[in-house]
Amino acid sequence: MSSADDRRPRPGRPRHTPGQESSLSPREQILDVCAWLFVQRGFAATSTREIADNVGIRQASLYYHFPSGKDEILGELLEQSVRPTVDKAAQIEGMCPPEAPETALYVLLLLDVRTLASLPHNTGFLARLPEVTRSPAYEPYDKIRRGLGDAYERLGRQVVHARVVVPGTTGEWFINHAETVILMRRSGDMLGGAAQAAIAASGLRMCGASQDQIDTAARQADQILNGL
Structure with a gap:
């Protein structure tokens, strides 16, 4: 006859979570589970115990991978939504002909859109949650996002025609345009x-x-992105 200890789930055994794959490292499993929990239930409503239970680890093990707990996890998830684009912005500008700023702007937009479209569980949505904007993790993310806005501003000012009125700052306008992906994913659009x-x-x-x-920008985009 089995004892109660024999029937208890073993620490470290991953449970089924949406999008989880066996090839993920423990740290990646934590990020994947948190991405789903934070988007579905909210950041404030998700406890570290709930995260640990869904990953299948002890709560103490969660802090081994993320010593600062939920805020550190949130910060990494937020950064994933902007860092890939920001890190490539200068390289994109250098690879595109200076006389064709439209190409550089198109490539930057396309990379930004691809990044947001590929985020697990649509984690780009997290930055729109009030409890997230109040988190200590938000400020570093916002700083990186402003860097992306600066890149859009430089390119946008070269492309926007005098007759065209862009609401707000040019950089922020392009960021908001790319981030329509987030709302489209929330609506279930492919x-x-x-x-x-x-x-x-x-x-x-x-x-x-x-x-x-x-059309010229679109033809050149894949070649440029493949070269990054």
């Missing part, structure tokens, strides 16, 4: 390659770029 390219193209179109300029 965001394949064609949809992602359409969002990037519409960003150029709304700031006055010609169809020829958009």
